[in-house]
Amino acid sequence: LYKIPATTLFLGKNLIFMEECQSTNDHLLLLCQKEHLSEGSLVVTSNQTAGRGQRGNTWQTQPGLNLTFSFLLRPGFLSVQDQFYLNIFVSLGIADYLTSEAPGKVQIKWPNDILVNERKACGVLIENQISGTRLALTVVGVGLNVNQKEFSVPHATSLAIGTGRNYELASVLPVLLQHIEVRYLQLKERKLESLRESYLANLFKRNQPYTFYTADVEFEGEIVGIDEIGRLLVKGPAGTRSFDIREIRYGTFR
Ligand code: BTN
Numbered sequence: 001l002y003k004i005p006a007t008t009l010f011l012g013k014n015l016i017f018m019e020e021c022q023s024t025n026d027h028l029l030l031l032c033q034k035e036h037l038s039e040g041s042l043v044v045t046s047n048q049t050a051g052r053g054q055r056g057n058t059w060q061t062q063p064g065l066n067l068t069f070s071f072l073l074r075p076g077f078l079s080v081q082d083q084f085y086l087n088i089f090v091s092l093g094i095a096d097y098l099t100s101e102a103p104g105k106v107q108i109k110w111p112n113d114i115l116v117n118e119r120k121a122c123g124v125l126i127e128n129q130i131s132g133t134r135l136a137l138t139v140v141g142v143g144l145n146v147n148q149k150e151f152s153v154p155h156a157t158s159l160a161i162g163t164g165r166n167y168e169l170a171s172v173l174p175v176l177l178q179h180i181e182v183r184y185l186q187l188k189e190r191k192l193e194s195l196r197e198s199y200l201a202n203l204f205k206r207n208q209p210y211t212f213y214t215a216d217v218e219f220e221g222e223i224v225g226i227d228e229i230g231r232l233l234v235k236g237p238a239g240t241r242s243f244d245i246r247e248i249r250y251g252t253f254r
Contacts, residue, residue, distance in 0.1 A: 002044050005174035010040035011071060011181040012174070018043065020063075022050040024070035025125055025141040032137060037072055040181075044069035044173065051143060053123055054245065065148040066158070067169055067176070070141040077188060078135050084230025086126050087112040088199045089187045090140055093180030094122050095202055100179070102162045107204040109253070110223070110232050111245060114144075115204055119157035120253070121145050146172055155253050200225060205250070212236070213249040 005012045014037065021027050024043040031037055048068040051059030061068055078085060091108045098106040098116060107115045114122035125141040145151075145158035146167050160166050186195055200206065206223045212234060213219075221236035231242035 001046065002170050002173055005177050007174045007178040008040070008181045009185075010038070011177045011184070012040060012042040014038050014041040016041070016043045018045045020047040020049060021045040023048060023052050023141075024068055025052060025127060025139050026050075028070045028072060028139050029127065032072065032139075039074045040071060042069055042071040042177075048143075052125060052141075053143075054125060059123060059125075059143050060152075061143060061145065062148050064169075066146045067142065067144040067173060069173070070139050071177075073138040073140060073184070075135045075138055075187075077190075080130055080133050080135060081229065082192070083128060083135060084111070084226070085187055085192060085195060086128070086135075086138060086140070087124070087230060088195050089183040090124050090126065090142070090180060092195065092198055092202070093183040094124070094142065094144065094176065096183070097176045097179040098122070098159065098162075100175075101159060105162055106202070108199060108202045109204040109250065110226065111230065113253075116157050116159065116162035118204070119155050121157050121159060121162065142176075144172075144176070196226075211251045214243070214247055 002015060002017050004015050024045055028043045045068055047063035048061060051068060053059040091112045094114045095106050095108055098114060102116055105117050109115050112124040113120050122144040127139045128135050129137040146169060147160045148158045149161060209220055209222055212221050219236045221234040224235050224240060225233045227233055227242045231244050232248060233240055233242050
């Protein structure tokens with residue numbers, strides 16, 4: 001089904017396709033323990049049966065309709081301090097691809113959900129192995145809703161819903177990977193400031209009043225940016241505070 005992309009330099013050149021698999025992140029991590037895999041190695045499946053999401057959630061997707069894949073990076077050039085740039089480059093790469101299909105409709109919801117028309121079309125799960133102060137190995141898992149039309153939650157969507165077209169998954173993957181790779185190469189070239197600026201420019205609900213939830217309170221606030229380690233900066237009634245992913249939830253995405 002999936003071919004080795006001709007459009008990339010390294011991403012997906014070692015492509016492992018599985019008809020069915022529990023989680024492409026888990027499978028790739030397992031392979032990494034068994035053998036040396038080159039950077040950019042990619043596992044893709046048509047039917048992910050036990051997909052994992054952020055915050056211990058599951059990622060459910062109808063077989064054969066969407067993209068579910070994971071790829072391996074060795075970002076040894078990045079310090080643990082700067083690991084949020086992994087969220088930034090992946091989100092931007094995916095947003096760039098989606099914008100090429102659905103201009104004007106794409107935003108990034110912190111930390112790394114990609115929205116089309118204010119609904120989530122793509123989720124990303126990044127898992128790192130750290131060696132000292134450096135990132136030794138990173139598995140990036142991407143779940144992009146492509147052709148699915150019905151969802152169990154109202155805040156989910158797909159590329160097909162956003163554009164009114166259907167897509168061939170095998171044709172989407174190489175173009176998507178190309179966009180992701182371009183952003184990774186910018187990160188490798190340490191274009192940190194410009195990556196950060198593009199990320200902020202595309203951030204959902206930045207500088208707009210919105211409802212947030214912490215463990216015990218609901219409050220009206222405004223996202224003013226991210227701090228030096230990528231936590232969300234929200235200005236609320238009690239001033240500006242930074243939140244990590246376990247500490248805050250957004251309005252209708254609760
Ligand atoms: C989220 O939004 O919570 C992240 C979802 C990430 C889902 C992808 S699908 C491919 C890869 N394998 C997994 O088990 N999860 C990621």
